[in-house]
Amino acid sequence: MVTLAGMPVPLNERGAPDVAGAFRVAMRRLASTVAVITTVDRGVRVGMTASSVTSLTIDPAALLVCVNQSASIHTCLEIGTPFCVNLLASAQRKIAAVFAGGLTGEARFAHGTWTPDEQGVPRLEDAQANVSCRVDRTLAYGTHSIVIGRVSGVRLVGAVDPLVFRDGRYIVRMDSAP
Numbered sequence: 001m002v003t004l005a006g007m008p009v010p011l012n013e014r015g016a017p018d019v020a021g022a023f024r025v026a027m028r029r030l031a032s033t034v035a036v037i038t039t040v041d042r043g044v045r046v047g048m049t050a051s052s053v054t055s056l057t058i059d060p061a062a063l064l065v066c067v068n069q070s071a072s073i074h075t076c077l078e079i080g081t082p083f084c085v086n087l088l089a090s091a092q093r094k095i096a097a098v099f100a101g102g103l104t105g106e107a108r109f110a111h112g113t114w115t116p117d118e119q120g121v122p123r124l125e126d127a128q129a130n131v132s133c134r135v136d137r138t139l140a141y142g143t144h145s146i147v148i149g150r151v152s153g154v155r156l157v158g159a160v161d162p163l164v165f166r167d168g169r170y171i172v173r174m175d176s177a178p
Contacts, residue, residue: 031166034092036099037065038114038122039083041076045109045122048073049100051165052144053085061151063131066144072104077147081135082119085149086127088163093170095124096163118153128162130155 010018010025038047052066063085067074077083088096098111113125123130133149164171 028167031164031171033162034088034096034165034170035065036086036088036095036124036127037067037073037083038086038124039073039076039081040121041073045106045114046073046076047099047108047122049096050085053087056148062136063133063149063151065147065149067147068144069140070143074145077135077138077145079135079138082121082152083133083135083147083149084117084119084121084123085131085133086124087129087131088124089126089128089158090161090163092124092127092163096165096170117155123155126157128157128160130157 010021012018012021032051033053035050035053036047037050037053038045040046048067048071050065050067054064056062056064065085067077092112095112098108102108103111109122114122115125117123117130117132119132119134121132123132130153131149131151132153132155133151135147136150137148139146139148
């Protein structure tokens with residue numbers, strides 16, 4: 001069932017309500033902090049922009065990242081692989097765009113200052129936070145895989161000022177709550 005109050009209901013190619021299309025529109029209304037996920041594959045740094053990252057549990061400290069199976073980083077994220085979730089600050093819109101496909105491979109890392117974390121994984125020095133993890137589990141679902149990362153370290157930088165993705169675009173400033 002698809003219900004859009006005051007809006008025309010999208011239809012699929014068979015003329016039926018387009019649940020997938022309506023779901024896509026609904027998810028554009030779900031604001032999320034933008035992150036760059038990084039790892040090293042056979043000595044080569046790889047990374048991607050992600051907006052589907054969430055905390056999973058505090059004990060043990062873990063998070064999850066949803067990764068499209070067609071993304072170049074997908075095959076690198078095997079059980080036990082170290083990776084870093086770099087939570088971007090509002091001033092890092094260009095880095096988000098570069099890792100979202102603006103550039104490929106090592107050229108992406110020419111933007112920003114990257115240093116290895118304690119696992120040897122690229123860490124963006126002025127990100128709001130760097131969360132170092134190891135892949136604990138993965139679950140393939142549809143076009144994506146859910147990657148569960150066991151947190152091994154956290155580094156915080158500066159004030160809380162996230163780069164947020166909402167309705168298909170970056171929001172660089174949000175009102176602060178009291």
